[in-house]
Structures are given as structure tokens and as C-alpha cells.
Amino acid sequence: MAKVTRTTNPLPFEHLEPRRFEDLVRQLMYDFRDWQSIEATGHSGNDDGFDIRGHEKLKDVANRVDSEEDEDNEEGKHLLEGNEWMVQCKREKSIGPTKIRKIIVDGVKKDNPPYGYILVAPTIFSKTSYDTFRSELLSRGVSEFYLWGRGELEDMLYMPKNDRILFTFFGISFSSKKRSRSSEIRFVVNNKNKLIKILAGGNPEQIFRKSILVRDYSDTQYPYKNKYKDFEKSPRWQEHIAVGIHPEGLKVLFREHYAYIDRDKKEFDFSKNIDLTYRESDQHESEEKRKKNIQAREISQDYWTHLPRKNQVKFVVEGLIPYEDILVIDREGDPWYKFPHIFVDFKGQPHPFIGFWKEIRSGDYHPTIYPDMQGYKRIKIFPETFPKPKKGKIYRNKKIEWPPELEQTFKSGNHITNLYDIGGKYDFLKPRDIILVIKGDDRSDTYYVEITHKFETDVKSYLAEHGPSFMDRAIELQLGRKPQDNEKLTIYEFTKKYGFQVDK
Secondary structure (H helix, E strand, O other), X not given: OOOOOOOOOOOOHHHOOHHHHHHHHHHHHOOOOOEEEEEOHHHOOOOOOOOEEEEEOOEEEEEOOOOHHHOOOOOEEEEEOOOEEEEEEOOOOOOOHHHHHHHHHHHOOOOOOOOEEEEEOOOOOOHHHHHHHHHHHHHOOOOEEEEEOXXXXXHHHOXXXXXXXXXXXXXXXXXXXXXXXXXXXXXXXXXXXXXXXXXXXXXXXXXXXXXEEEEEOOOOOOOOHHHOOOOOOOOOEEEEEEEEEEOOEEEEEEEEEXXXXXXXXXXXXXXXXXXOOOOHHHHHOOHHHHHHHHHHHHHHHHHHHOOOHHHEEEEEEEEEEEHHHEEEEEOOOOOOOOOOEEEEOOOOOXXXXXXXXXXXXXXXXXXXXXXXXXXXXXXXXXXXOOOOOOOOOEEEEXXXXXXXXXXXXXXXXXXXXXXXXXXXXXXXXXXXXXXXXEXXXXXXXXXXXXEEEEEEEEHHHHHHHHOHHHHHHHHHHHHOOOOOOOOEXXXXXXXXXXXXXXXX
């Protein structure tokens, strides 16, 4: 997910009227020197080319009485006038060396130059402009001079001591932002800590899957969906599964789909038809809709299950709800949705998320894949509409011949998922065929397997891909001997079926 950054835009000096720009510069001048006076000469209309004139504070020299001979004389003072400064303000976006030379020639007289001179313009001056500015003023006998461009003006305005000026002319205050920022931080921290306590039992590292109802804080029609014609497209409240605490917000499971992957070719696909996420609120749907959803899920699962097992994965989308967008947390919920309600500012979107993670998960030893970041290409594997599942042959009078040890392991769990054959003993089996494994009686179940995928390879290649330790033992038990590396091995991937599932 892309990282959001924040910055401050350039100050809009061009929006200030010329007189207001002069006022801005004059305000910045007050702290530049210890002034006796600063005059807004540009406002009078008869300014001799100058907009602001300033005089530094007067200096005085006193002659003290040092002897009795002088005691009849009073102590005297001689006033020395402070340095005079001239300031010209040009609210222009571009001023080159030629124009700078003209401004100085017209405004600064060689026979009566000021002590100091400042040219101010909200532009970016080139090195040549600075050089021209310096040489022209030195030739006219000016002792101190400064060229204030956009950068210098913004630097001064962003100083804490000038925050009042920044707010007066541009409506921006970093002091107030600091105060409001501290409030924002407290708000975010409080939300985070509440969610950690409610969802994670006080442990931010805790793994959890808990239902929450995410509600648009601007909604006033809850819980009546029929008040909105576009509710399905843009739900104002929806149950989601909270799955983790993130530094920036709450991680939520958004959608989960059956998917396909080819790790060698870096290709994948997923089916949008069915969202596999189970939500408690599904029980609120009509019976007809629930049956329709169950049927659609079974059909899509059947299609996915009959893909090669190494290609079977899930495509998972998780969203992030920022802590700062969570306005109210109701930990109790209500009789319709008996879990925490979180009121969020949707900000005009049909969902509350600031961003998403897209992941491919296999549920085995393979690591999680992030297709967008790892260069995976999406191809077409899943149909728009799934076909009705086909039925294969059911072999009730033939059975898989396994030793009692293997049959017991098969009955007790899902550890055995493949049938292995060397020599063609089970060549008659095809994908979707069902064959008996254990015949039950009045006190025990009958077990079958349905073949989902069939392929051939040699023993060495298969063990190299799937790991020799466990698979080696499983193959030996089924074959009743240790196979040679170069023997051709037929693998039948299957799913377990109970007798009542086959009979219905």
C-alpha cells in the first residue's frame, strides 16, 4: 500500500494585492533591525520609487564632567541619526538581471544613497541576478543590501516568531496546528487502545478474527436498508472481519476468493463470483438468498477443488481503516448485529478503507505472495459462470486396498490426500470418479474418496518437489514396498467423502 505523505504548498503571494504585499514586507521588517521608525511611503503615492523607509534607532554620545574645573558645565549629548534603509517591493513572479539593474538605477541615487537597501519579490532569483544586484549597489555606495526572493520570504514566515504574520496574511498557523495535532494524536491513540482492548484482549500482537459492523457516520437510516436504492452498491453499514492491529489503523478482511496460481510462470487468476468470507449477518438474509448463495459456493468450490492441488490458492483482500477516521466505537452492538459497531467517516467513498493489501495464500508451506508487487500476471482460468458439476462413476464394489494402519489414519483425519499407484492397478479411475475405501456397518461410517486430479511423474521428481520425509513413508505404506527413483508413479489427488454424501 502506498505511503501517504504530507507537505505545505508554496505560499500564494500572487493573491495579495500590491499594497497588502507591502504590508507583509513591512511586518517582517519590524524584527529585522532595532528601528526608530518604519514608514509605509508606498501608500502615499509620492514615494520616490520606494515603498518602505526605515531609520534605525538614534545613537547618542554624552560628554561627562571629569574634573572640578568642568563642574560648572552641564553634561552634554550629541544625537547621531540612525542608518536609513530603503525597501522596494515588487509583487512579480519573474525578475531577471536586466530588470534588477533598471530598478536600482531608477531608485538608488549615487549622490545620496541610503545606508541599506532591500529589494523584495516573490520570485526565484538566479545567480546572475544576485551578482547584478550586488555589483550595482556597491557601485552606488550602499553599505548593506539584501535580495529577498520567494525562498527567503517563506523561510522568514515559517519561523515561529512570525506565525502571527503568516496567519494574518495567509490564514495559516503552525502554532494552532501544533495544538490541534496534539489533539489528533490523542484521538488516534485512544481509538487504537480501545480496539486493542475490545478485539485483541489488550495484546496488540494477538491474532484474531472478530466481526465488527462498520457504519457510515453520516447515515441516519440504520438499520433499514430499503431506505437506500443503491445500498447493495454503496452500503452505509456492513459487517467485516477484523483481523489485526496495524500501526496506522485496523486491518479488516474485505474479500476472499478461490484462486489459481502457477508459481513457475508467475501467473494467477481468481473468481469474483463468490466471496468466501463468512459473516454472522448472513443469517439475516432471506432463506431463498441463503440457499442460492450456498449453491453458488458449492459449485465454485467443486470447480476449484478439481484443479491440480499445487495450483489451488485463495486470493485475499484486506483493507485498512485509519484510526483518525474512526469517530465512535460502540463495543456492545445491538440485537441485530451483536458485535462492536465502528462509526467511520467514509469520505464520499462506498467503503471506509484508505488502502488494500492483495495477497495469494496457499495454506501450506508456500509463503504469501503479493501479486502486484512480485510481478505476477493475471490470466483467465475461472469462467464467468461455473458449469454444473459433472458426476463420475461410483465404485461401490471395488475399493482401495490399504493396510489397516493406513485406513485408521484415513478415518481419523485429513492427513492422507493422495492415492499412489505403480503398475496401473487403479488406471480405471478418472477425475470425478468415486471409489470405496472403508465399508461401514450399523456402528461405523462408510468412507469413499472422489478423485479430483490425476497425473504421472517419476518417484524421484515427485519426492524432490514435495519433500521426501513424509511422502516417502506414505508411498511405501500404500505400495507395500520402497519404490525405485526411476519408477513411473501415478498420483490420484482426492477428497474424502462419507457414505451419506455419496448416497444423496
